[in-house]
Amino acid sequence: MTTQCKYCPLNRKDAFVRLSPDEVEFMQKFKVGELAVEPGTPILMQGSNAPQLFTALSGMGIRERHLKDGSKQVINFVFPGDFIGLQAGLLGEMGHAVEARTQMRLCVFNRSEFWNFFKSHPERAYDITWLAAMEENFLGESLATLGQRSAIQAVSWTMIKIFQRGDSLGMVHNNTIELPYTQRDVADALGLSLVHTNKTLGKLKDRQLASWSDRVLQINNLETLAEIALTEIRPPVKRPLI
Amino acid sequence: MTTQCKYCPLNRKDAFVRLSPDEVEFMQKFKVGELAVEPGTPILMQGSNAPQLFTALSGMGIRERHLKDGSKQVINFVFPGDFIGLQAGLLGEMGHAVEARTQMRLCVFNRSEFWNFFKSHPERAYDITWLAAMEENFLGESLATLGQRSAIQAVSWTMIKIFQRGDSLGMVHNNTIELPYTQRDVADALGLSLVHTNKTLGKLKDRQLASWSDRVLQINNLETLAEIALTEIRPPVKRPLI
């Protein structure tokens, strides 16, 4: 049973700019269905010219880029509300793959409608571009992490980012958040080895700053963590929902 | 003397999607002037809420992100035709700084007109989003470079990228291109130390693959370089001009 856009659970959340009833109705015209996928399912493949675009309604995943030698780079973590397939929609080809890490429900749009969508409602086109700019901003910060931050700085930074992203979505309770990711995912995101990532996480736990085990991340001292990570805590920005 | 858009030298180049006379006229309305800057000039500052956006008409620069400890990450190299200020235009704040490395001429737009621009001409809005998606794609590849590629792979990758970008703009002659960057810029782009970057460039020269000295980069063996870099040579894609 497909949820109608007007009942979309995400549109109620503080994390997002609330869509007006008019806009919701407009979105409904482009929604062609919902897709439920199991953990581990590839949603979009790298290099694919996907006919469908998605918005994550629930669940989490990763964006990852594969290299010819078999190694892979995790580009970003996918949270509810994330738009999936921007590159397919515009460039006709995905630069990275997207894979589910939990069960996910996805809102499905037809790529063939993308241009109509873009043309007929400039506010929504603007929102898509806003998301693209936000992603560019985030990837720039990630680049600085891989290039300039040490292992402990990088791991601290990642824990903060994931925690705050989850917090803005109401996924944090008692300073803890459930994460479906493995240490391998984080290692691949930071360009560190799995072993070293593990040992670095151990240091954060020893210092009582953050502990991540049994799929649950607990942040004990966000301020100190931010100092280590050479970053600043900022209030979340409301993002548009596509 | 400000060049009129209809005489824009970039719009003639193969690298770009040719704008129709109508579109050129439309762009002219938003162009508020031209700016000429000297090497080393900051064009946009990180964190700034810039009132003006730019397109690079000529010259080259870098995008860089500064961290609290004084280190910096070069995010990308700026070539003629690049749009500068997307994040300022949409997010109201630049996530990185932009700095000239040669003399540059910039086409200037008012940020206050950005929304009008976006709303009144969906094709151009689409083009901006296309550029954003392309940048996202590139940054993803850069992330994979910093995270997964070794020093020699990363340096090879960078030389290829710069060379091909320049080639598409007609800046390559006899397999050589003049570059205004320093080895420090490349080191900061790859998260390597200056010394190690230098030694790695030396290896490429020893192997007769690429030599870069006296501001001139010469590529002797693009195929082997691409193999080392774990990448594939692809024909350039025409990009829109803003």
Add this chain to the structure above:
DNA sequence: CGCTGCATTGATGAGTGTCAAAATTGGTGG
């Protein structure tokens, strides 16, 4: 002509990667 910035080279060591194995967890079927 002595700056100053950049490129180059050698010596040394720290931070991370690699290898290997054990411990732990979670799932599955008997």
Add this chain to the structure above:
DNA sequence: CCACCAATTTTGACACTCATCAATGCAGCG
């Protein structure tokens, strides 16, 4: 409920890439 297996986490030992430090060379320039 236990036995077994696969995936993941954890730990220790060792190797190596790359960072750091330091000095020299070289070119442009006021």
